[in-house]
Amino acid sequence: MSNEKDGSVVIVTEEICQKVVDRASAFTAVEQVFGAMAKGDAYNFPVIREAIGYADALYGFKSGFDRVGGSLGLKSGGYWPGNAEKGLTNHQSTVFLFDPDTGRLQALVGGNYLTAVRTAASSSVSIAHLARKDAKVLGMVGAGHQSAFQLRAAAEQRDFERVVAWNPHPDMLPKLGEVAKDLGLDFEAVSQEELGAQADVIITITSAFEPLLMADWIKPGTHIACMGTDTKGKQEVDAALLARATVFTDEIAQSISIGEAQHAVGQGLIAEGDITPIGAVINGDHKGRTSEDEITLFDGTGVGLQDLAVASVAAKLARERGMAQTVML
Incomplete structure (x- = not known):
């Protein structure tokens, strides 16, 4: 995903993620990034995952860089076991994508649906192979x-x-x-x-x-x-x-x-x-x-690279289809 010349940041909501990222595109993104990892063309950074001592929550960061796919960023979020009682999913996360050429923030992407669809794509890739x-x-x-x-x-x-x-x-x-x-x-x-x-x-x-x-x-x-x-x-x-x-x-x-x-x-x-x-x-x-x-x-x-791969697809498609919000920081 290339950023606009004006440096605007794309915001892709949970609702838009569900509209633009389907199982086939998630499968392809995850399969490609697994292949890139095995070749040494993509790598994950050390994971931070901690029990925060509040609401029984686990919170952390997963990040990485895919040199071939051009994805650089992180997913921030975790697991809140009491969320189901509040009508929310237990997993809550957001993906931040950065331009690997400049370090500028490119996109903020809702991570809840994408976490589920990329996890399913991962097991699906394993079944396929x-x-x-x-x-x-x-x-x-x-x-x-x-x-x-x-x-x-x-x-x-x-x-x-x-x-x-x-x-x-x-x-x-x-x-x-x-x-x-x-x-x-x-x-x-x-x-x-x-x-x-x-x-x-x-x-x-x-x-x-x-x-x-x-x-x-x-x-x-x-x-x-x-x-x-x-x-x-x-x-x-x-x-x-x-x-x-x-x-x-x-x-x-x-x-x-x-x-x-x-x-x-x-x-x-x-x-x-x-x-x-x-x-x-x-x-x-x-x-x-x-x-x-x-x-x-x-x-x-x-792995964080799974999240970055599907979030990059979401940001690219949302921008191309005119479905993304854009803001200036």
Whole structure:
């Protein structure tokens, strides 16, 4: 996205983001930036993420630079667990984009919808490159705000026939079931163990701090996208599962420090060298899945470059379509 000569700043609201960024454009943006990261053409800066000691909130910054895409900036925001009671999403964030040639602020972009759509695009990219082609059953662990985005994006990558789901709060499952119905997929609420026995692809999208799926429950050939663990201490699956699986991630540094792999690495079950950036598969430098029986696992920690990539698309399209507000600072 190039800035106007007059140095105006583009403001893209949540509503406009939803109008200009669809699943296809988010998928392409995230896939491209993962490839750029693996080539060393894009890199994330160290993440700041802190419990602020107020409202049980986690707050922080994710930032980076994509030399190829020309995206420089940061996402500021976090997780406020009490927001649902206020009619707000728990995740709240804003993306700031800067001109890499001058350092001037280019855009302020609403980050809530984009966080959900880029997270769904990330797991969707992993399914596209790692899941078996004949996958028929999708397992969903989690039924919160982001689960619908995950389900819709995943459904576009394989010819799924049914969805099996589990959530810590079962009363939230019918809403996810409506999404499956809208996609023409059968839906069934099942136990965690039954989900592992049936699913060919599993997406975990929770804020859990303990394993929800055990290694012995997962059948050969399954692809798992772990999308909820993005903070030290969080965990969604048994650490032993990563030892059984071939592990891929968005960024290794985050995977071993705040991602799902933190526990397996900490227990000595796998080493940093056992984890492959998914960008290497996208670029053709790694084969990805090598057999029908191989269990593949994608540790989607969520990197700042994902946010910058989709926010850049939102700002570019909003400006081109005359849908953005502009201000002078």
